[in-house]
Amino acid sequence: MIRKLIFCIILIGCVSSGFTQETPLLRKWSYNTAYLVPAGKWESGILQPFRYGINQKLEVYTHVPMLPFIPEAGVKVAWGIKNDFVLASEHNLSVPTPFLNVVSRKGIGGLISPEYDFAFILSVYNGLAVTRPIAPKVLLSAKAGLAFAIRAEKPDPQSTIDLPVIYPRMAHYYEGASIRLGAAVKGSLGEKWFYEEGVQSFIITRPENNFFFENTGTLMWAVGKSFRIRGGYILAYGKYPYVTPKWQLWPTLDFVFGSK
Amino acid sequence: MLAAVLLLFGSCEPLATSFSDVEDAVMYSKELKTTAPQPDSTLKVMTWNIRFGIGRQPWFGDACGDNTVFRKDEVIPGLEKIVTRINQVKPDILFLQECDVKSNRTAYIDELQYILDHTYFNYAAYVSEWKSEFIPSDGLGRMDMGLVILSPWPLTDAKRINLAPRGDQAGIVNYFYLHSCIVTANVKIPGFKEIPLLNIHASAFATDDTKKKHFEEFKAEMDILNAEGKYFISGGDLNELPPGSDSTDYCYEDMCPGESFHQPGDDPMHKDGSNYTPETEWLRPIYEAYSCAFPLGEYQQNQPAYFTHTTRPGHTWDRTLDYLFTNHRWRKGSAITHQDFLTESDHAPVSAEFILVKE
Numbered sequence: 125m126i127r128k129l130i131f132c133i134i135l136i137g138c139v140s141s142g143f144t145q146e147t148p149l150l151r152k153w154s155y156n157t158a159y160l161v162p163a164g165k166w167e168s169g170i171l172q173p174f175r176y177g178i179n180q181k182l183e184v185y186t187h188v189p190m191l192p193f194i195p196e197a198g199v200k201v202a203w204g205i206k207n208d209f210v211l212a213s214e215h216n217l218s219v220p221t222p223f224l225n226v227v228s229r230k231g232i233g234g235l236i237s238p239e240y241d242f243a244f245i246l247s248v249y250n251g252l253a254v255t256r257p258i259a260p261k262v263l264l265s266a267k268a269g270l271a272f273a274i275r276a277e278k279p280d281p282q283s284t285i286d287l288p289v290i291y292p293r294m295a296h297y298y299e300g301a302s303i304r305l306g307a308a309v310k311g312s313l314g315e316k317w318f319y320e321e322g323v324q325s326f327i328i329t330r331p332e333n334n335f336f337f338e339n340t341g342t343l344m345w346a347v348g349k350s351f352r353i354r355g356g357y358i359l360a361y362g363k364y365p366y367v368t369p370k371w372q373l374w375p376t377l378d379f380v381f382g383s384k
Numbered sequence: 385m386l387a388a389v390l391l392l393f394g395s396c397e398p399l400a401t402s403f404s405d406v407e408d409a410v411m412y413s414k415e416l417k418t419t420a421p422q423p424d425s426t427l428k429v430m431t432w433n434i435r436f437g438i439g440r441q442p443w444f445g446d447a448c449g450d451n452t453v454f455r456k457d458e459v460i461p462g463l464e465k466i467v468t469r470i471n472q473v474k475p476d477i478l479f480l481q482e483c484d485v486k487s488n489r490t491a492y493i494d495e496l497q498y499i500l501d502h503t504y505f506n507y508a509a510y511v512s513e514w515k516s517e518f519i520p521s522d523g524l525g526r527m528d529m530g531l532v533i534l535s536p537w538p539l540t541d542a543k544r545i546n547l548a549p550r551g552d553q554a555g556i557v558n559y560f561y562l563h564s565c566i567v568t569a570n571v572k573i574p575g576f577k578e579i580p581l582l583n584i585h586a587s588a589f590a591t592d593d594t595k596k597k598h599f600e601e602f603k604a605e606m607d608i609l610n611a612e613g614k615y616f617i618s619g620g621d622l623n624e625l626p627p628g629s630d631s632t633d634y635c636y637e638d639m640c641p642g643e644s645f646h647q648p649g650d651d652p653m654h655k656d657g658s659n660y661t662p663e664t665e666w667l668r669p670i671y672e673a674y675s676c677a678f679p680l681g682e683y684q685q686n687q688p689a690y691f692t693h694t695t696r697p698g699h700t701w702d703r704t705l706d707y708l709f710t711n712h713r714w715r716k717g718s719a720i721t722h723q724d725f726l727t728e729s730d731h732a733p734v735s736a737e738f739i740l741v742k743e
Contacts (some may be wrong), residue, residue: 164655230522233520234524235525236523237453238450238522239451366488366526
């Protein structure tokens with residue numbers, strides 16, 4: 125069922141295709157593709173990371189609002205274009221320990237039981253991204269990556285945050301590595317409106333609670349040259365610790381600022 | 385953080401479950417059924433708040449503890465103790481309160497299925513009183529705690545009856561908080577009239593008149609059955625003292641380190657759920673209308689013999705909160721407060737034999 129869904133979503137993107145090159149689309153929304161932010165330019169959302177183009181081959185990024193809680197640094201490296209395929213790699217280090225200790229608390233906001241203390245965890249992600257224009261105003265991107273954690277000690281398996289979207293992204297802090305595969309189709313609907321439809325799976329290398337899938341749909345409105353509003357949905361499926369696999373639908377919203 | 389907020393409050397599936405006035409109960413049954421007994425004249429009924437199988441361990445919510453969640457190897461021994469006691473007393477009908485079904489705090493164990501599989505009961509009716517996909521407080525996470533009626537005979541027409549919400553809580557707290565309720569079902573024993581069963585867990589910590597409303601709603605359900613000429617068995621954890629109790633304020637007994645009550649300037653002056661002084665007459669209408677397994681006169685003569693609860697780990701029982709009622713009769717001398725079950729829960733079970741009515 126999941127494979128069929130992934131295939132259908134990619135197919136829908138492909139059949140709307142023709143062939144030419146981007147521009148307004150990439151200027152407004154290169155996030156989640158193999159393209160980098162142009163040198164000297166930046167953009168940041170509340171959910172989307174802050175991205176800055178160092179040069180044509182290197183972009184740095186981090187989640188600014190979460191920086192005090194999850195110190196993080198990432199780089200995206202451009203590997204050039206081969207047969208219309210734009211290639212890039214992503215490398216990211218983050219330390220979620222402060223965040224986990226902050227939300228392990230009594231009272232409101234206690235997402236994790238206060239009896240747990242988290243020792244040092246370093247999360248490492250390495251991935252590849254490839255993007256190809258498949259229509260005059262459409263890009264198809266695919267990603268594959270591996271996230272793993274270097275831990276001072278293994279956290280208690282009952283100290284997880286068992287919520288869709290959050291749980292799969294934190295699963296490798298606790299046990300196993302996380303293999304992430306995804307694809308997205310992104311396009312323009314005129315000068316100011318853009319869309320993205322994507323799928324992503326998380327396969328955790330452990331015997332239980334090890335498969336998660338997300339389908340995202342997003343519409344973006346470029347309000348001005350440096351401000352965009354995005355909204356959409358995440359349809360999440362997962363095998364959580366309480367055994368019953370389930371589908372859940374969540375809304376998404378983000379505000380993105382950046383260089384003109 | 386924004387992502388977390390959006391996720392917590394934005395799901396199309398609500399994070400906390402809200403309940404209708406009346407809903408169907410969730411029915412459980414055992415795959416390999418045992419042969420139901422054939423009673424000749426009485427039916428042994430027991431009510432027990434099992435404190436979700438954690439025994440007397442200090443939980444943050446009710447025993448000055450720091451822990452919120454318990455590991456599987458802490459919960460399973462607790463459940464083993466509970467089923468050992470059930471199999472020892474051998475009630476025909478069992479009312480349970482605070483039974484967890486796949487809750488984070490009890491390692492996602494389906495406690496009801498465990499109890500069903502490890503006792504002679506074949507059927508159970510379950511209703512949730514505290515159900516939330518995720519409670520973003522104290523690390524509670526996913527919660528499903530409820531009330532159960534267990535029986536070796538099939539249960540029919542099992543319902544959840546919602547009770548009044550707490551009137552002393554802020555909206556957002558109430559949204560994620562437990563919603564007191566009654567589980568009802570009918571049991572038909574061959575040769576005898578069908579018996580309606582009612583199991584209640586009234587509010588423990590309400591400081592306004594919420595509990596009084598719960599007792600009125602509970603009595604109203606019994607009154608309906610009584611008016612229909614049916615003989616019922618009711619009971620549960622009413623979180624209330626019998627009228628005429630000598631001690632009515634347990635703030636000092638329940639006080640946690642660092643807390644202060646009854647002193648000038650203390651706010652609140654009393655610990656939530658520990659001061660029963662304004663409530664001493666709230667159960668009298670039920671006592672006057674129906675027959676308690678322990679008549680009020682007997683209780684008042686020797687109160688400690690009927691105590692069923694304490695909040696303090698390591699201490700013995702210091703108050704009575706658990707009851708069995710009927711509009712028919714209990715076999716004289718059959719009622720027992722199982723005060724020797726000291727380590728299985730923070731409540732002692734109460735059992736009594738109901739006199740069956742032939743068809």
